[in-house]
Amino acid sequence: MRPRKKKNAEKRLAAVSHLLIYDIAEFEAFKDIELEIGCGKGDFITQMALRNPEKSFVAVEKVQTVIISALEKADRLGLQNIKFLNMDVSKLCDIENSHFCSRIYLNFSDPWSHKRHAKRRLSSDFFAELYKKLLNDGGEIHMKTDNEQLFDFSIESFEKNGFRIKNVSRDLHSTEQKDNIMTEYEKNFVAQGLPIFRLEAF
Numbered sequence: 001m002r003p004r005k006k007k008n009a010e011k012r013l014a015a016v017s018h019l020l021i022y023d024i025a026e027f028e029a030f031k032d033i034e035l036e037i038g039c040g041k042g043d044f045i046t047q048m049a050l051r052n053p054e055k056s057f058v059a060v061e062k063v064q065t066v067i068i069s070a071l072e073k074a075d076r077l078g079l080q081n082i083k084f085l086n087m088d089v090s091k092l093c094d095i096e097n098s099h100f101c102s103r104i105y106l107n108f109s110d111p112w113s114h115k116r117h118a119k120r121r122l123s124s125d126f127f128a129e130l131y132k133k134l135l136n137d138g139g140e141i142h143m144k145t146d147n148e149q150l151f152d153f154s155i156e157s158f159e160k161n162g163f164r165i166k167n168v169s170r171d172l173h174s175t176e177q178k179d180n181i182m183t184e185y186e187k188n189f190v191a192q193g194l195p196i197f198r199l200e201a202f
Protein backbone atom coordinates (compact mmCIF):
# COMPACT_ATOMS: atom_id res chain seq x y z
CA MET A 1 0.00 0.00 0.00
CA ARG A 2 1.32 3.48 -0.81
CA PRO A 3 2.01 5.64 2.30
CA ARG A 4 -0.72 8.23 1.45
CA LYS A 5 -3.35 5.50 1.19
CA LYS A 6 -2.19 3.93 4.43
CA LYS A 7 -2.32 7.27 6.22
CA ASN A 8 -5.82 7.84 4.92
CA ALA A 9 -6.92 4.38 6.14
CA GLU A 10 -5.43 5.06 9.58
CA LYS A 11 -7.29 8.39 9.77
CA ARG A 12 -10.59 6.76 8.79
CA LEU A 13 -10.07 3.96 11.33
CA ALA A 14 -9.26 6.42 14.09
CA ALA A 15 -12.57 8.21 13.45
CA VAL A 16 -14.56 5.01 14.13
CA SER A 17 -12.28 3.44 16.74
CA HIS A 18 -15.09 3.49 19.35
CA LEU A 19 -16.69 0.66 17.35
CA LEU A 20 -13.58 -1.54 17.31
CA ILE A 21 -12.55 -4.30 19.68
CA TYR A 22 -8.76 -4.25 19.96
CA ASP A 23 -8.21 -7.12 22.34
CA ILE A 24 -10.04 -10.44 22.29
CA ALA A 25 -9.92 -10.34 26.09
CA GLU A 26 -12.91 -8.00 25.72
CA PHE A 27 -14.86 -11.07 24.67
CA GLU A 28 -14.64 -12.28 28.26
CA ALA A 29 -17.46 -9.88 29.08
CA PHE A 30 -19.74 -10.94 26.22
CA LYS A 31 -22.99 -12.83 26.67
CA ASP A 32 -25.56 -13.84 24.11
CA ILE A 33 -24.17 -12.02 21.08
CA GLU A 34 -24.81 -12.60 17.37
CA LEU A 35 -21.53 -12.93 15.47
CA GLU A 36 -20.96 -12.47 11.73
CA ILE A 37 -17.74 -13.95 10.38
CA GLY A 38 -16.36 -12.24 7.26
CA CYS A 39 -18.76 -9.27 7.34
CA GLY A 40 -17.25 -7.59 4.28
CA LYS A 41 -18.55 -4.02 3.93
CA GLY A 42 -21.19 -4.68 6.59
CA ASP A 43 -24.56 -4.28 4.81
CA PHE A 44 -26.00 -7.37 6.52
CA ILE A 45 -24.81 -6.91 10.09
CA THR A 46 -25.50 -3.16 10.28
CA GLN A 47 -29.08 -3.73 9.08
CA MET A 48 -29.46 -6.58 11.61
CA ALA A 49 -28.27 -4.26 14.38
CA LEU A 50 -30.57 -1.47 13.22
CA ARG A 51 -33.64 -3.73 13.11
CA ASN A 52 -32.86 -5.47 16.42
CA PRO A 53 -31.78 -2.77 18.91
CA GLU A 54 -32.38 -5.12 21.86
CA LYS A 55 -29.70 -7.54 20.62
CA SER A 56 -25.88 -7.25 20.58
CA PHE A 57 -23.78 -7.94 17.49
CA VAL A 58 -20.10 -8.48 16.74
CA ALA A 59 -18.71 -8.61 13.19
CA VAL A 60 -15.30 -10.07 12.34
CA GLU A 61 -13.47 -9.15 9.13
CA LYS A 62 -9.80 -9.79 8.46
CA VAL A 63 -9.21 -7.19 5.73
CA GLN A 64 -8.70 -3.68 7.11
CA THR A 65 -9.61 -1.76 3.95
CA VAL A 66 -12.91 -3.69 3.80
CA ILE A 67 -13.89 -3.42 7.47
CA ILE A 68 -13.46 0.37 7.34
CA SER A 69 -16.56 0.61 5.13
CA ALA A 70 -18.54 -1.54 7.59
CA LEU A 71 -17.39 0.57 10.53
CA GLU A 72 -18.32 3.81 8.76
CA LYS A 73 -21.76 2.41 7.92
CA ALA A 74 -22.39 1.52 11.59
CA ASP A 75 -21.15 4.95 12.66
CA ARG A 76 -23.39 6.77 10.16
CA LEU A 77 -26.39 4.80 11.48
CA GLY A 78 -25.43 5.69 15.08
CA LEU A 79 -25.57 2.02 16.12
CA GLN A 80 -24.92 1.36 19.82
CA ASN A 81 -25.32 -2.43 19.72
CA ILE A 82 -22.50 -3.51 17.44
CA LYS A 83 -18.72 -3.93 17.67
CA PHE A 84 -16.16 -4.95 15.05
CA LEU A 85 -13.05 -7.08 15.20
CA ASN A 86 -10.40 -6.65 12.49
CA MET A 87 -8.83 -10.07 12.75
CA ASP A 88 -8.77 -13.57 11.31
CA VAL A 89 -11.56 -15.39 13.15
CA SER A 90 -9.31 -18.40 13.85
CA LYS A 91 -7.69 -16.23 16.58
CA LEU A 92 -10.90 -16.63 18.61
CA CYS A 93 -9.62 -20.12 19.46
CA ASP A 94 -7.50 -18.42 22.13
CA ILE A 95 -10.53 -17.08 23.95
CA GLU A 96 -11.14 -18.39 27.46
CA ASN A 97 -14.80 -17.44 27.63
CA SER A 98 -17.00 -19.83 25.72
CA HIS A 99 -20.63 -20.31 24.75
CA PHE A 100 -21.38 -16.58 24.44
CA CYS A 101 -22.93 -16.60 20.95
CA SER A 102 -26.57 -17.26 20.26
CA ARG A 103 -26.07 -17.04 16.51
CA ILE A 104 -23.18 -17.23 14.05
CA TYR A 105 -23.68 -15.88 10.52
CA LEU A 106 -21.57 -17.13 7.61
CA ASN A 107 -22.52 -15.09 4.56
CA PHE A 108 -20.90 -15.91 1.23
CA SER A 109 -17.71 -17.20 2.81
CA ASP A 110 -14.75 -17.69 0.50
CA PRO A 111 -15.27 -21.13 -1.12
CA TRP A 112 -11.60 -22.20 -1.24
CA SER A 113 -12.57 -24.49 -4.12
CA HIS A 114 -9.28 -26.35 -4.40
CA LYS A 115 -9.25 -29.55 -2.34
CA ARG A 116 -5.86 -28.76 -0.82
CA HIS A 117 -7.37 -25.56 0.67
CA ALA A 118 -10.41 -27.29 2.21
CA LYS A 119 -9.14 -26.65 5.74
CA ARG A 120 -9.45 -22.90 5.15
CA ARG A 121 -13.22 -23.11 4.49
CA LEU A 122 -15.16 -21.50 7.33
CA SER A 123 -17.18 -24.72 7.70
CA SER A 124 -14.19 -27.11 7.94
CA ASP A 125 -13.66 -29.36 10.99
CA PHE A 126 -11.41 -26.75 12.61
CA PHE A 127 -14.05 -24.01 12.43
CA ALA A 128 -16.94 -26.36 13.32
CA GLU A 129 -15.03 -27.13 16.54
CA LEU A 130 -14.56 -23.40 17.18
CA TYR A 131 -18.30 -22.76 16.66
CA LYS A 132 -19.16 -25.49 19.19
CA LYS A 133 -17.02 -23.60 21.69
CA LEU A 134 -18.61 -20.24 20.86
CA LEU A 135 -22.30 -21.17 20.59
CA ASN A 136 -24.50 -21.31 23.66
CA ASP A 137 -27.23 -23.82 24.38
CA GLY A 138 -29.76 -23.45 21.57
CA GLY A 139 -27.29 -21.43 19.47
CA GLU A 140 -27.38 -21.70 15.68
CA ILE A 141 -25.23 -21.16 12.61
CA HIS A 142 -27.02 -19.44 9.71
CA MET A 143 -25.18 -19.81 6.43
CA LYS A 144 -25.83 -18.40 2.94
CA THR A 145 -23.74 -19.00 -0.16
CA ASP A 146 -23.91 -18.98 -3.94
CA ASN A 147 -21.50 -21.92 -4.08
CA GLU A 148 -23.17 -25.33 -4.22
CA GLN A 149 -19.93 -27.24 -3.61
CA LEU A 150 -19.22 -25.23 -0.46
CA PHE A 151 -22.85 -25.72 0.60
CA ASP A 152 -22.71 -29.52 0.25
CA PHE A 153 -19.30 -29.62 1.94
CA SER A 154 -20.69 -27.55 4.84
CA ILE A 155 -23.71 -29.80 5.41
CA GLU A 156 -21.40 -32.83 5.51
CA SER A 157 -18.84 -31.14 7.75
CA PHE A 158 -21.38 -29.71 10.22
CA GLU A 159 -23.16 -33.09 10.51
CA LYS A 160 -19.85 -34.91 10.96
CA ASN A 161 -19.07 -32.48 13.80
CA GLY A 162 -22.31 -33.12 15.67
CA PHE A 163 -24.57 -30.35 14.31
CA ARG A 164 -28.04 -31.00 12.94
CA ILE A 165 -29.24 -29.17 9.85
CA LYS A 166 -32.64 -27.53 9.30
CA ASN A 167 -34.41 -25.02 7.06
CA VAL A 168 -32.36 -25.87 3.98
CA SER A 169 -33.05 -23.92 0.78
CA ARG A 170 -31.28 -24.43 -2.52
CA ASP A 171 -32.94 -21.39 -4.08
CA LEU A 172 -33.70 -18.91 -1.33
CA HIS A 173 -35.10 -16.23 -3.60
CA SER A 174 -37.53 -18.53 -5.39
CA THR A 175 -39.92 -17.85 -2.51
CA GLU A 176 -40.82 -14.49 -1.01
CA GLN A 177 -38.20 -13.40 1.54
CA LYS A 178 -39.80 -11.13 4.11
CA ASP A 179 -37.05 -11.07 6.73
CA ASN A 180 -34.00 -11.79 4.59
CA ILE A 181 -31.32 -9.08 4.71
CA MET A 182 -29.20 -9.17 1.58
CA THR A 183 -25.42 -8.90 1.82
CA GLU A 184 -23.33 -7.05 -0.80
CA TYR A 185 -22.39 -10.34 -2.48
CA GLU A 186 -25.96 -11.61 -2.35
CA LYS A 187 -27.31 -8.51 -4.13
CA ASN A 188 -24.77 -9.08 -6.89
CA PHE A 189 -25.55 -12.81 -7.30
CA VAL A 190 -29.31 -12.26 -7.20
CA ALA A 191 -28.98 -9.56 -9.89
CA GLN A 192 -27.22 -12.18 -12.03
CA GLY A 193 -30.13 -14.61 -11.48
CA LEU A 194 -27.98 -17.10 -9.53
CA PRO A 195 -29.55 -19.33 -6.84
CA ILE A 196 -28.70 -18.66 -3.20
CA PHE A 197 -28.21 -21.63 -0.87
CA ARG A 198 -29.13 -21.32 2.81
CA LEU A 199 -29.01 -23.57 5.87
CA GLU A 200 -29.27 -23.45 9.61
CA ALA A 201 -27.11 -25.71 11.78
CA PHE A 202 -27.79 -26.33 15.48
Ligand SMILES: C[S@@+](CC[C@H](N)C(=O)[O-])C[C@H]1O[C@@H](n2cnc3c(N)ncnc32)[C@H](O)[C@@H]1O
Pocket residue numbers: 037038039040041060061062063066087088089090107108109110183184185186
Ligand atom coordinates in the same frame (compact mmCIF):
# COMPACT_ATOMS: atom_id res chain seq x y z
C1 LIG B 1 -16.74 -13.28 -0.27
S1 LIG B 1 -16.62 -12.05 0.94
C2 LIG B 1 -18.32 -11.88 1.51
C3 LIG B 1 -18.55 -10.59 2.26
C4 LIG B 1 -19.95 -10.43 2.88
N1 LIG B 1 -20.19 -11.41 3.90
C5 LIG B 1 -21.02 -10.51 1.81
O1 LIG B 1 -21.74 -11.51 1.78
O2 LIG B 1 -21.16 -9.57 1.03
C6 LIG B 1 -15.88 -12.95 2.28
C7 LIG B 1 -15.30 -12.02 3.36
O3 LIG B 1 -14.88 -12.81 4.46
C8 LIG B 1 -13.63 -12.33 4.92
N2 LIG B 1 -12.95 -13.48 5.57
C9 LIG B 1 -12.61 -14.63 4.96
N3 LIG B 1 -12.01 -15.47 5.82
C10 LIG B 1 -11.97 -14.82 7.02
C11 LIG B 1 -11.46 -15.17 8.31
N4 LIG B 1 -10.85 -16.34 8.52
N5 LIG B 1 -11.58 -14.27 9.32
C12 LIG B 1 -12.18 -13.06 9.09
N6 LIG B 1 -12.67 -12.68 7.89
C13 LIG B 1 -12.58 -13.54 6.86
C14 LIG B 1 -12.93 -11.86 3.65
O4 LIG B 1 -11.91 -10.92 3.92
C15 LIG B 1 -14.10 -11.23 2.86
O5 LIG B 1 -14.28 -9.88 3.17
